[in-house]
Amino acid sequence: MKNILFVASEGVPFIKTGGLADVVGSLPRDIDRRYFDVRIIIPKYTCISQKMKDKMEYMTSFYMDFHWKREYVGIFKAEVDGIKYYFIDNEYYFNGPKPYCDDVKFEIEKFAFFSKASLSILPVIEFHPDIIHCHDWQTGLVPVYLKERFQGNDFYRGIKAIMTIHNLKFQGRWDKRLVKDITGLPDMYFTPDKLEMFGDADLLKGGIVYADAITTVSQTYAEEIKTEFYGEGLNGLLKSREADLRGIVNGIDYDDFNPETDKYIEYPYNAINFRKEKVKNKRALQKELGLSQDDRTMMIGIVSRLTDQKGFDLISCVMDELCQDAVQFVVLGTGTEQYENMFRHFAWKYSDKVSANIYYSEAMSHKIYAASDAFLMPSLFEPCGLSQLMSLRYGTLPIVRETGGLKDTVEPYNKFESTGTGFSFLNYNAHEMMRTVRDAEALYYDNRREWNKMIDRAMAVDFSWKVSASKYQEMYDWLRP
Ligand code: ADP
Ligand code: GLC
Numbered sequence: 001m002k003n004i005l006f007v008a009s010e011g012v013p014f015i016k017t018g019g020l021a022d023v024v025g026s027l028p029r030d031i032d033r034r035y036f037d038v039r040i041i042i043p044k045y046t047c048i049s050q051k052m053k054d055k056m057e058y059m060t061s062f063y064m065d066f067h068w069k070r071e072y073v074g075i076f077k078a079e080v081d082g083i084k085y086y087f088i089d090n091e092y093y094f095n096g097p098k099p100y101c102d103d104v105k106f107e108i109e110k111f112a113f114f115s116k117a118s119l120s121i122l123p124v125i126e127f128h129p130d131i132i133h134c135h136d137w138q139t140g141l142v143p144v145y146l147k148e149r150f151q152g153n154d155f156y157r158g159i160k161a162i163m164t165i166h167n168l169k170f171q172g173r174w175d176k177r178l179v180k181d182i183t184g185l186p187d188m189y190f191t192p193d194k195l196e197m198f199g200d201a202d203l204l205k206g207g208i209v210y211a212d213a214i215t216t217v218s219q220t221y222a223e224e225i226k227t228e229f230y231g232e233g234l235n236g237l238l239k240s241r242e243a244d245l246r247g248i249v250n251g252i253d254y255d256d257f258n259p260e261t262d263k264y265i266e267y268p269y270n271a272i273n274f275r276k277e278k279v280k281n282k283r284a285l286q287k288e289l290g291l292s293q294d295d296r297t298m299m300i301g302i303v304s305r306l307t308d309q310k311g312f313d314l315i316s317c318v319m320d321e322l323c324q325d326a327v328q329f330v331v332l333g334t335g336t337e338q339y340e341n342m343f344r345h346f347a348w349k350y351s352d353k354v355s356a357n358i359y360y361s362e363a364m365s366h367k368i369y370a371a372s373d374a375f376l377m378p379s380l381f382e383p384c385g386l387s388q389l390m391s392l393r394y395g396t397l398p399i400v401r402e403t404g405g406l407k408d409t410v411e412p413y414n415k416f417e418s419t420g421t422g423f424s425f426l427n428y429n430a431h432e433m434m435r436t437v438r439d440a441e442a443l444y445y446d447n448r449r450e451w452n453k454m455i456d457r458a459m460a461v462d463f464s465w466k467v468s469a470s471k472y473q474e475m476y477d478w479l480r481p
Helices: 021-028 104-120 141-148 176-183 203-210 219-224 235-240 274-289 314-321 337-349 362-371 387-393 405-409 428-447 446-462 466-478
Strands: 001-008 038-045 057-066 069-080 083-089 131-135 159-163 172-174 200-202 213-214 245-249 297-306 327-335 354-357 374-377 397-401 423-424
Touching: 001 021, 001 466, 021 038, 021 104, 021 131, 021 176, 038 141, 057 104, 057 200, 069 104, 083 104, 104 141, 104 172, 104 176, 104 203, 131 141, 141 159, 141 176, 172 176, 172 362, 176 200, 200 203, 200 397, 203 235, 213 428, 213 466, 219 245, 235 428, 274 297, 274 327, 274 362, 274 446, 297 337, 297 362, 297 428, 297 446, 314 327, 314 337, 327 337, 327 362, 337 354, 374 387, 387 397, 387 405, 387 446, 397 405, 397 428, 397 446, 423 428, 428 446
Parallel strands: 001 038, 001 131, 038 083, 131 159, 159 213, 213 245, 297 327, 297 374, 327 354, 374 397, 397 423
Antiparallel strands: 057 069, 069 083, 172 200
16 A cells, blocks of 8 residues: 655645646546555635535644744644545635735745645654645645755655646745745755745745656646747746656546536436537526527636736637637636736627626536537647636537647547547647637538537547546556655
């Protein structure tokens, strides 16, 4: 039996702002429990819903030296579907209406605290991991602290660390002197071969340098991040560590995302009866959102964080033109004010065609995956992307840019061979995207038989965790201490 510890800043079903939470919460469920005991540590944010807080049980607390103070570390635990979660409690760091805020300095201090506390609680919860699996910059200091101070203690000796990059754009970078002060790490750690990054200190870089293995969430992104365009300044380091870097594509939870049993949708359907049943969800959503009610109109869904990453500049550029077509857009998302307002504007201008839902709702997201005919995701970069996998599962054909995980998971339509599960374009160019959307429209309106055959293929591909979980298992075995 091998013990694996996930350390992350979010995880379903407790707290989610994006795909990271889906991965952290769902991957452990598909790891073979006969050989691996996987447990998860996340912060106990005060913004976690009361319903989920009620599932937690207080274990104990202690004080830890951190940033020239003695900081309170509370430990809570919970078990969901047989997976053990631990929560680090400290209301100074983990309060506020959301898990993250815009004050970078505070974020760095918060997650430095979280990283150190996660290691400190291990003897207390009596869990000795063989491998600590860290996710994104928020946990970048875990491998650093592990090698720097904890390995001096017998309990920690020999523990291996994996760093998984879900998004290289965010690295936790700040003034070197300040990070030195916060973390208490000695000077020797702040050189360009370790945490230093163009004169600043970079927590993700520390994680990458000190991890025994590095992964990211698709094979294409694993290649892309070794180049200057996608590498965000770390391409040189990633290239030099390419022997330890691999891309493992994400899966999704096929029970949570199942059009046949989904509790959020009104009209369940499956790969056999979707031709008749799926459209009932479209009709219901058109009614709920005040769009013109017509079964035949092609509905294009967007469920996304509204940030630069997701390609909204392309949409903004050609949205007026696309709204001349016989299509409806249903958008769900929150994020940058510029994009929130852009969608509000188009919803005002084309009120029977565009519905802008600027909020977060699990229920509404499922309704959109089920009701839409196509799903638009023209990302500038996309480490993996889960929304397109959810769309495929619901027979909603993705229209994507060929980057990162989008390239690895959506097979472009080939009309000569009648293959493919979606539509894609290569260049980050608004008119290329528009042409691709219009190709999709043409197939939808002029050749419904072919369209439906593509849905058959989309619903038949398997992006459950089965295959990818076994790749993580291989890696855990390979790292055997
Ligand atoms: P990212 O992690 O970059 O945001 P992913 O495609 O990997 O992108 O994952 C996004 C996840 O967040 C999906 O589960 C998607 O359904 C969900 N999501 C994004 N925005 C919203 C929203 N406003 N309401 C509900 N779910 C959302
Ligand atoms: C990040 C990426 C997204 C990926 C998710 C889970 O948020 O932006 O592409 O699917 O992490 O790995």
